[in-house]
Amino acid sequence: MTQTFSKILIANRGEIAARVIRTAHRMGIATVAVYSDADAQALHVALADEAVHIGPSPASESYLMVERIIDAARATGAQAIHPGYGFLSENPDFVDAVEAAGLTFIGPSSGAIRAMGLKDAAKDLMARAGVPIVPGYQGESQDPDFLAAEAQRIGYPVLIKARAGGGGKGMRKVDAPQEFAEALESARREGQASFGDPHVLIEKYVTAPRHIEVQVFGDNHGQVVHLFERDCSLQRRHQKVIEEAPAPGMTDAVRRVMTEAAVKAAEAIDYSGAGTIEFIADGSGPLREDGFWFMEMNTRLQVEHPVTEAVTGVDLVEWQIRVAAGLRLPLAQDQLAITGHAFEARLYAEDPVNGFLPATGTLEHLSFSDAARNDTGVRSGDAISPFYDPMIAKIISHAPDRESARRALLRALRETHVVGTATNAEFLAALADHPGFAGGTFDTGLIGRDLESLIAETPPSDVHVAIAALAALGVDPGTPRLGWRLWGDAVHDLTFVIDGAPFSCRLALQSGGHVCLYREGAEALALTGLSINEATVHARTGSTNEKIEATVRTARRDTGLLISVLTGGIARTLLLPDARAGSAALVDASDSVVAPMTGVIVALDVVVGDQVQEGSRLGVMEAMKMETALVSPRIGTVSEVLCAAGDAVEGGAILVNLEAEAS
Structure with missing residues (x-):
């Protein structure tokens, strides 16, 4: 491989920083990490060859501090800076500062970022370039009454969008005039907080919309290619949840027209590096050549880039580094092809049952399935900080066809085990198993329409409780004469707490290593053939002889022993209160x-x-x-x-x- 850089700095954290570091090391490039107080022991710091502390935990005092990042690059002899995604990745002033310091920015030019950075200006530019755009208002007037009148003219429902936004921030769907004022205020406030810009635009909300985006890549020699499309329609509150490539139902004719429009958009701004042209498509019927419109361009690497890597065999981070070093794109358009199908699910520390509130806490245990690629920036023992995005991992499946890839994703989600914080793993598994998703017939409203069923959480099964009781008692079925008593079974009464509510059970240890669980109002559950290998439990139920496999993890809390049991693709966490905590475990x-x-x-x-x-x-x-x-x-x-x-x-x-x- 032609030499690119000898050392680069990654101006980011978490999963994307670890992702870039791994590719750089494979290319023989040394890496420099930056970190805040909260990330002193983070995975990306451990992976990098060097690491520089850049400030306190809040991003505004560390990862968004341009001069500290540039000083770190200079001090360590890094030649280039990779911004990852988020933070400074689409900040043109940062690009200018990097280049003024004699360093290379691994990404597009500041001019390209500025051209696409404001949604209103970008839509005007795309219209002039002949790219279809969504009807709406993207002018300068921000008077609330004027904007309300424009929304009325466009016709409800409409979308209010922060012009400097991304990731669903500063975006509100409005269904009726009486909802407009409050939604406008909220979108402006979020736009100001997230991007320092309260300016909004109004768009017509497309009924049954699908979100389809095209990965584009340009170099500094005038070549622009596309790496096909991704479907990102599975969204909640305009934030992507599961993405896939290629888009289901995509025809050769529609793909040709859509990718040509995407390449035209990139060429209009002399684009260099990785970028994504996002389209909204009419999902009320089959995809049409005249049924999609430009939404925005993301002038950076996308969170969902691994699905494109999976189906094309291309390492997009490697391409970014090569292009930034002045090399030509490694492949021409006719050398790129789609192989198989891929999905990505975003695993977050959040509580779906409680309105998807972000969750914090220590990851007492974190393990993934071998059925998928798992991109993560955390390990067991790490803390989920309140200062940053609560992503735990991206889980990516790839197989020869869509159904095989979907099944692999479902298996991977059901075998993911996280202890110490709430996650959306079970919600993701329910979504991957949804008939509409399985059949490839969905739009961006699927989650909202079926949310209640997707987040429905069943109480722990008798198997969950029995295995938790075994863990609480420290039972080892290999112990000689387990459960033997002269006058009957060894019986233990336990009281667990789940979601603040106590419930009692009785576990009887019987001769031969068998156990029996008794719960009020339920039939007794007998477990036979027990074996425990480290944290894995094998058994059979006495009534149906069904084979059971479970993993169990425990963690000590001030209020008692936390026990998490994963079995049958469902994880449930129980608390065995410490006697000294009394009622403190109940809230x-x-x-x-x-x-x-x-x-x-x-x-x-x-x-x-x-x-x-x-x-x-x-x-x-x-x-x-x-x-x-x-x-x-x-x-x-x-x-x-x-x-x-x-x-x-x-x-x-x-x-x-x-x-x-x-x-």
Whole structure:
């Protein structure tokens, strides 16, 4: 391979930093990581050849500090900077500063980023280039009444979009005029907080939309190619959840027209490096050559790039580094082809049952299936910080056909085991098993329409409870004369806590290494043929002789022993309270609203004495780049307000109290 750079710095963290480091090392390039206080022990720091501390935990004081990153590159002798995605990756001023320092930016030019950085200007540019665009308003006027009138002219439903936005931030779907003012205020606030720009544009909301994007790549010698399309239609609140390549239902004719439009868009700004042209397509019927429109261009590597790598066999990070070093694209358009099908699911530390609130905590255990590629930036023992995006991993499957790839993804999700924080793994598995998704007939509204069934969580099965009880008691079935008693079985009564609610069970240890679980209102469950190899449990049920396999992990908490059991593709976590904790393991929050995570109060809607209804919005907090509404748990009167707009609050802090209900 022709020499590119000898050392590069990665101006990012987590999964993408680890991803870039691995490719750089394969290319024989030394790497420099940067890190904040919160990331001192992070995986990307451990993987890099060198690491430089750049500031406190908040991104605004570390990963967004341009001069500190450039100083780190100079001090370590790095020749180029890879921005990853997010943070400074689409900041043209950062590109200019990097180049002014005599370094190379591994990405597009600042001019290309500026051309596509504001959605309104980008749409005007694409229209002039002959690329179809969604009807809407992208002018300069930001008067609320004027924008409301434009929304009325365009016709509801409409999308309000922060012009400097991305990743669903600053985007609101509005179905009726009476909802417009509040949605506009929220979108502007989020746009200002996320991108420093409250300016919005209005677009017609396409009914039954599909989100299809084309990966493009250009070099500094005038060559631009596409690496086919990805379907990113499985979204929640405009944020991608599962992506795939190629798009289901894509015909050769539609692919040709769409990829030609994408290449035309990239050529219009003399694009160099990895980029993505995002289209919205009409999903009410089969894909049509005249049924898609330009939405925006992402002038960086996308989170979902591994599905393109899987079906093309191309390492996109390697291409980025080669192009930035002045080399030509390794392959011409006629040398690129699609092989098989790939999916990517984004595993997050979040709680689907609790409104997908981001979760923090220590990853007491983290293990993945060998059925898929697993790109992660964390390990067992690492903490999920409140300061950054709560992604744990990207799980990527690839197989010769779509159904085989889907089944591999489903297996991988069901075999992923995370202990110490809530995750969306079970939600992702339910989505991968959804009939609409399995059949390839879906649009961006699928999750919203079927959310209730997708997040439905069943209580722990008797098998979960029995294995948790074995772990709690430290039972080893290989122990001689296990369970033997002169006058009967060895019986243990246990009380577990799940989601704040206690329940009791009895476990009887019987001769021959058999056990029997008794729960009130349920038939007894007998387990036979028990064997435990480290954290893996094998057994059969006494009634049906069904084969059972489970993995179990434990972690000590102040309130007791946390026990997580994964069996049958479902993980359930039980707490065995410490006797000294008493009722501390049980929480009654009926009179209080607490901060669901560490963050900042951005709006407060109530004062002492206000009457509120169950579900009423009391305020809004921002954490992990997301706004979360704070709602009342019941009807009542506000008795205390313990925070103010702008306050930074810790997760679990009481924010608002209601008057106690009369007994």
